[in-house]
Amino acid sequence: MIMGDAEAFTREFLPLFRPVPPTRPGVCRICHSGPNNVGDTGGPWATCASCKRTTKNLYGHTQYVVPISLTTTNTQLYDVLVRKRDPNGPGGRRKRADFLAATVSHFYHQHAHCLQGLAGGPFTLVATIPSNNLDTPAKAFHIMWQVVERVGALARLWRPLLLEADTMFAPVLADRRAHRDAFRVPRSDRLDNARVLLVDDLFVSGAHVQSAASALIEAGAAAVVTLVIARLINPASKDPYSAGIWKQACEQPFSFDCCCICDRHDRAQNPRNL
Incomplete structure (x- = not known):
């Protein structure tokens, strides 16, 4: 997808997106949701309970999840991602695949340097997470495979690195639990020192993302950074932060010009913006 097309396409859908906060006290350093309080001090944990659970007992995990937007279950963005609408x-109904490709393309063009900074250098490979449908090889890969194929900067690096190891792990992942054996990398695809960009559509608990990252790291990847279109957040959560994060996101205009990574760097350099 040509960058000019992606920028023009996403411009009419800006109201669907909500800005993602940078890492700070009260924002999970991995997924940018609201963590629970530390019992003894009353302050926030550095990571949320979900990320703590899904990063346990794995070979390795990604420390960096970069959502383009926040979302809740009652938004049009959620309908596009989950209900496949x-x-x-303003210009009428557009194709879902076009919308997803334009979103990823526009964001990556603006923030490739942010993502590469987390990986320690330019990406050498791009991966997507397979769905639970193993009926045919074409259907074994999530729609994000088709989306990445349409983003020039990513398509040339994409490879079918991940396969679902066994359908027995589908219920485990559905229960929002990660497992180091849920995905596998073919033996022919050794990833020695590779810097991998893992692209997905929706981050809920992190079970799929962290299980996939574990497989990539076990196969030799030096770094895995995950780019997701949206991070699902629950404003009614029992933690004292999610509601505030969502309220702030709804009050601030969204722009593709900033992200939760470069905004974090700007805040570190300009504390007055905190």
Whole structure:
């Protein structure tokens, strides 16, 4: 997808997106949701309970999840990602795949340097997470495979690195639990010192993402950074932070010009913006 097309496409859908906060006290350093309080001090944990659970007992995990937007279950963005509905903008209804490709393309063009900074250098490989449908090889890969194919900067690096090891792990992942054996990398695809960008559509608990990252790291990847279109957040959560994060996100205009990574760097350099 040509960058000009992606920018023009996403412009009419800006109201669907919500800005993602940078890492700070009260924002999970991995997934940018709201963590629970530390019992003894009353302050926030550095990571949320979900990320603590899904990073346990793995060979390795990604420390960096970069959502383009926050979302809740009652938004059009959630309908596009989960209910597979075509988005409806001022110009009318558009194809879901076009919307997803334009979103990833525009964001990556603006923030490739942010993502590469987390990986320690330019990405050498791009991966997507397979779905639970193993009926045919074409259906074994999530729609994000088709999306990445349409983003020039990512398509040339994409390889079918991940396979679902066994359908027995589908219920485990559905129960929001990660497992180091849920995915496998073919033996022919050794990833020695590779810097991998893992692209997915929706981050809920992190079970799929962290299980996939574990397989990539076990196969030799030096770094795995995950780019997701949206991080699902629950404003009604028992933690004292998620509601505030969502409220702030709804009050601030969204722009593709900033992300939760470069915004974090800006805040570190300009404490007055905190």
